[in-house]
Amino acid sequence: MEEFAALIDALVYTRSRNEKLRLIAEYLRATPDPDRGWALAALADGLDFPAVKSSTIRNLLKDRIDPVLWTLSRDFVGDTAETASLLWPAPDKAPSPPSVSEAVELLGGMNRKSVLSELPLLLDRLDPSGRYALLKLATGGMRIGVSSRLAKTAFAQAFDVSVEEVEEYWHGLDAPYDQLFGWAARGEPAPDIDNLPTFRPFMLAHPLEETVVDLADYAAEWKWDGIRVQLVRAGNQTRVYSRSGDDISATFPELLDVLPFPAVLDGELLVRGDVQGGAEGGAASFNALQQRLGRKTVSKKMLQQFPAFVRLYDSLLVEGEDLRALAWSERRARLEALMHRLPDSHFDISRVVEARDFDHLAQIREGSRDDAIEGLMLKRKDSPYIAGRRVGYWYKWKRDPLLIDCVLMYAQRGSGKRSSFFSDYTFGCWDGDPDAGAELLPVGKAYSGFTDEELKKIDRHVRQNTINRFGPVRETEKTLVFEVAFDSVHQSKRHKSGLAMRFPRIHRIRWDKPAHEADRIAALKALIRD
Amino acid sequence: MPAAAPFSWIRPEPWGIHVVPADCWVDPSRAVDHALVTHGHADHARGGHGRTVATPETLAIMELRYRTGAENDAGQIPHKAVPVEYGETIRLPGGVDATYIPAGHVLGSAQILLEHAGERVVVTGDYKRRADPTCAPFEVAPCDIFITEATFGLPVFCHPPIEEEMAKLLERLAAHPDRCVLVGAYALGKAQRVIAELRAAGHRQPIYLHGAMEKMCRLYEQHGIDLGELRLVSDHAKEEMRGHVVISPPGALNDRWSRRLPEPVTAMASGWMRVRQRARQRNVELPLVISDHADWGELTRTIEEVDAQENWITHGREDALLRWCQLHQRRARALALVGYEDEDD
Numbered sequence: 018m019e020e021f022a023a024l025i026d027a028l029v030y031t032r033s034r035n036e037k038l039r040l041i042a043e044y045l046r047a048t049p050d051p052d053r054g055w056a057l058a059a060l061a062d063g064l065d066f067p068a069v070k071s072s073t074i075r076n077l078l079k080d081r082i083d084p085v086l087w088t089l090s091r092d093f094v095g096d097t098a099e100t101a102s103l104l105w106p107a108p109d110k111a112p113s114p115p116s117v118s119e120a121v122e123l124l125g126g127m128n129r130k131s132v133l134s135e136l137p138l139l140l141d142r143l144d145p146s147g148r149y150a151l152l153k154l155a156t157g158g159m160r161i162g163v164s165s166r167l168a169k170t171a172f173a174q175a176f177d178v179s180v181e182e183v184e185e186y187w188h189g190l191d192a193p194y195d196q197l198f199g200w201a202a203r204g205e206p207a208p209d210i211d212n213l214p215t216f217r218p219f220m221l222a223h224p225l226e227e228t229v230v231d232l233a234d235y236a237a238e239w240k241w242d243g244i245r246v247q248l249v250r251a252g253n254q255t256r257v258y259s260r261s262g263d264d265i266s267a268t269f270p271e272l273l274d275v276l277p278f279p280a281v282l283d284g285e286l287l288v289r290g291d292v293q294g295g296a297e298g299g300a301a302s303f304n305a306l307q308q309r310l311g312r313k314t315v316s317k318k319m320l321q322q323f324p325a326f327v328r329l330y331d332s333l334l335v336e337g338e339d340l341r342a343l344a345w346s347e348r349r350a351r352l353e354a355l356m357h358r359l360p361d362s363h364f365d366i367s368r369v370v371e372a373r374d375f376d377h378l379a380q381i382r383e384g385s386r387d388d389a390i391e392g393l394m395l396k397r398k399d400s401p402y403i404a405g406r407r408v409g410y411w412y413k414w415k416r417d418p419l420l421i422d423c424v425l426m427y428a429q430r431g432s433g434k435r436s437s438f439f440s441d442y443t444f445g446c447w448d449g450d451p452d453a454g455a456e457l458l459p460v461g462k463a464y465s466g467f468t469d470e471e472l473k474k475i476d477r478h479v480r481q482n483t484i485n486r487f488g489p490v491r492e493t494e495k496t497l498v499f500e501v502a503f504d505s506v507h508q509s510k511r512h513k514s515g516l517a518m519r520f521p522r523i524h525r526i527r528w529d530k531p532a533h534e535a536d537r538i539a540a541l542k543a544l545i546r547d
Numbered sequence: 548m549p550a551a552a553p554f555s556w557i558r559p560e561p562w563g564i565h566v567v568p569a570d571c572w573v574d575p576s577r578a579v580d581h582a583l584v585t586h587g588h589a590d591h592a593r594g595g596h597g598r599t600v601a602t603p604e605t606l607a608i609m610e611l612r613y614r615t616g617a618e619n620d621a622g623q624i625p626h627k628a629v630p631v632e633y634g635e636t637i638r639l640p641g642g643v644d645a646t647y648i649p650a651g652h653v654l655g656s657a658q659i660l661l662e663h664a665g666e667r668v669v670v671t672g673d674y675k676r677r678a679d680p681t682c683a684p685f686e687v688a689p690c691d692i693f694i695t696e697a698t699f700g701l702p703v704f705c706h707p708p709i710e711e712e713m714a715k716l717l718e719r720l721a722a723h724p725d726r727c728v729l730v731g732a733y734a735l736g737k738a739q740r741v742i743a744e745l746r747a748a749g750h751r752q753p754i755y756l757h758g759a760m761e762k763m764c765r766l767y768e769q770h771g772i773d774l775g776e777l778r779l780v781s782d783h784a785k786e787e788m789r790g791h792v793v794i795s796p797p798g799a800l801n802d803r804w805s806r807r808l809p810e811p812v813t814a815m816a817s818g819w820m821r822v823r824q825r826a827r828q829r830n831v832e833l834p835l836v837i838s839d840h841a842d843w844g845e846l847t848r849t850i851e852e853v854d855a856q857e858n859w860i861t862h863g864r865e866d867a868l869l870r871w872c873q874l875h876q877r878r879a880r881a882l883a884l885v886g887y888e889d890e891d892d
Binding site for chain 2: 026029030031032082083085086089090093094095096099100103104149162433434435436437469486
């Protein structure tokens with residue numbers, strides 16, 4: 018655990034990507050199995066111990082320190098594991114840290130009840146850095162500036178194998194990845210994943226921004242407003258994976274017996290309706306899809322009311338043949354040829370948007386708001402299917418956001434990189450004429466869209482203009498106007514205003530604009546499309 | 548004249564603590580006719596007051612800063628400077644006595660004990676309880692009202708022994724003989740303390756300074772604090788600084804200025820470095836938890852030792868310290884003072 022804790026601390030304080038790779042690779046080479054496998058899994062996937070949650074840590078600490086002091090500390094530090102590691106009372110005896118494997122075994126053996134007596138024993142064996150590393154490992158997300166991809170790249174670098182191959186095997190194996198180390202570090206044969214329904218990393222797109230592309234080389238498709246999924250059938254099992262590679266099969270059981278042959282397909286999961294795409298096989302708005310997301314079990318009623326289907330974009334593997342090295346146009350032709358073998362009830366194909374030239378395409382994109390779709394995708398016709406983002410192959414060209422002027426009402430401190438800064442903002446619009454006594458009603462929350470410099474200024478504004486405190490939430494003077502950008506707005510019961518924005522972010526900070534000139538609720542309501 | 552209510556002669560206002568019978572202010576954040584200043588940091592020692600009462604060291608610091616104009620453009624040299632030695636009492640108008648007591652924060656820093664009509668009030672300014680070779684140690688002064696800072700007023704703040712932090716710094720220096728370690732440290736107090744502690748840890752090599760540090764270091768030396776051999780970065784070639792410690796103000800850490808250094812390891816000496824994300828926010832690779840303020844343990848211990856009837860909490864994390872007072876049956880209130888900054892300590 019000491020070496021792992023030292024690695025975590027070093028990673029926290031290292032800026033350079035190369036240095037991070039070097040640190041992880043060095044650790045992986047120097048550490049025995051299965052410790053290094055668990056450590057790699059913790060960095061790349063985050064481990065899951067059902068008995069140890071943030072709330073468990075909170076409860077343990079609240080037995081040892083005044084709850085108000087705990088809350089104020091947690092709020093300032095911005096990270097439960099770190100706060101707990103700092104506040105944990107120093108034990109009397111010298112540390113006797115467990116190995117990573119021992120810690121994993123002990124954590125895995127805990128249940129909701131025993132955790133309350135066993136986790137403290139484990140914490141007492143560690144110093145503050147060790148406690149931090151242990152709690153980070155125990156609660157999943159490390160949030161130390163190491164992406165899953167970076168951890169895998171470090172693994173590849175440590176043992177001189179290709180990261181593409183690592184990615185390929187990764188999703189067919191489980192922590193502590195013994196077969197992976199066997200193959201890369203101990204010269205054993207490569208893992209066999211052909212008959213496993215494993216996830217293949219998605220190909221992603223860059224924003225188009227100022228680039229203009231030639232439609233002779235690029236094809237355009239709608240960017241549908243659902244969730245990107247990968248449907249995998251192998252060894253007589255079908256799985257549905259989200260963009261991050263999470264297995265969401267249980268949430269969409271209707272998709273598990275409709276793919277009649279082994280394949281890996283890329284598409285957009287949508288719910289039937291008439292908002293998106295209209296006559297060409299309609300989908301409902303994202304709001305309807307949201308009813309289906311995040312459920313572990315699905316009722317019959319849900320299945321009937323919000324039936325899911327997949328609008329296909331691409332084919333990666335079909336009946337044992339790997340198509341990923343082929344050009345997009347080739348893969349597209351193969352996908353089109355497959356469609357008659359897939360049931361209409363659960364599949365359609367995302368059509369190619371025809372345009373005379375780039376300007377014409379821009380006009381089509383302008384008009385796309387009425388169809389409640391996110392914008393356009395531009396794909397180079399000769400692009401292979403490559404994991405991750407590669408410059409020049411795929412672009413996303415989102416429609417311009419909607420904008421509205423809102424007034425800052427409440428602020429809360431952020432987490433992680435923004436810890437201790439007031440970086441989470443709730444803002445509102447006027448429910449009538451502010452000069453005739455109208456009030457502000459909250460319409461949304463945003464955490465992004467500003468620079469670090471702007472964050473410092475807003476943080477200062479919040480500190481100096483606090484008029485009320487509700488636990489961690491500060492109510493501020495209603496003086497600061499944000500120009501908020503968002504993708505769409507829907508009816509919602511979550512806010513008093515009855516409205517909810519999609520992807521709200523701070524577009525500009527209007528230090529100059531008086532609050533009473535901010536927009537009214539009615540202006541926002543007029544932008545509802547569903 | 549009817550007898551005044553207890554302590555009505557001392558009034559907290561947003562821009563400072565008003566000593567009513569004397570019509571003077573403690574550490575006012577705007578220019579006033581008559582100011583009592585606890586120490587030389589710019590947020591406590593503003594320029595432009597008519598008459599400034601402070602320790603000779605603090606007055607020397609203010610004169611240096613405001614005469615050179617380096618620290619604060621708005622600053623001006625005090626019109627009339629009144630020096631008070633530690634332990635010395637001066638009589639203010641309206642029958643108020645002021646005594647300056649060491650606060651242990653930086654060179655010349657003082658708590659101010661105010662006495663009027665048999666009532667005693669102590670304003671700490673900023674303070675710490677740890678030993679510091681560059682200033683006189685904090686003294687506990689019994690009083691009725693204790694007006695304390697709370698910069699690190701959260702139980703997560705526990706400053707480790709400075710020897711441990713020096714060892715971390717020297718270890719990193721030795722591990723990278725081809726690089727330098729660049730330590731961000733506040734120009735007044737922190738920088739000189741880090742240098743003096745490095746010397747105490749046996750580091751005899753020259754230490755390189757950012758230009759903004761030089762005059763303050765010289766002033767410390769004039770007050771009898773030995774800082775060893777100091778060199779200016781601007782006088783030396785990149786090569787010469789390999790394997791050496793360089794000290795700059797925190798603002799210069801990620802500035803273009805640091806490009807003239809040989810692959811610096813970026814360190815920062817601050818109590819905030821206790822929180823990992825704070826270090827990350829400042830792109831610090833080597834966090835050194837060194838503070839010139841009292842940590843949580845020192846703040847609460849001091850409140851107990853002073854044992855005042857009432858505690859007034861000024862700037863910082865006042866909520867938690869208020870809560871602590873409540874849990875320990877001590878009367879306390881938070882003062883909403885503006886203009887104090889604590890981000891760089």
